[in-house]
Amino acid sequence: MVQMIYTIIMYAMQIYYYLLFISVLVTWFPDIQRTAVGRILFKLTEPYFGIFRRFIPAVRLGGGYMDFSPIVALIVWRMFVVSGVSWLLVKVLT
Template identity: 45%
Template structure:
């Protein structure tokens, strides 16, 4: 596996961790489980940066949607930079 594939794989894993953490919010007491607490330790620092600037709209918190979009933009930019450094592009 090359560095480009490694970045893509790690980004997908973290994206699914964010997605899973958001899904856990739909189930009562799911975030208090072992998996919920583990995901909270890994994902909440990233999401909290967006929650500071994007307030909830009633009961709907759209900050994870924005956070996932920004995450993929950063990953795409990182892949381009690494591609230029390694010589893929």
């Protein structure tokens, strides 16, 4: 039972990582952002990305801006959040 709870939570975190990654890719295609799927994806991922956007400003490159906060957010999710939750679950569930 404990292993099943751990597995479900880790799968959910993996799915959310994929949603974050897809959300980054969708920003390259503005037409997709305007669809119902794009709006749902934005609503699911923006709360997490918003944390990083507050602290990491967009960098001016040529005539536009490059937002590096989603890249940092993905790295933090993969390296710290997932491993931290995994460690916490192991401590709590065992």
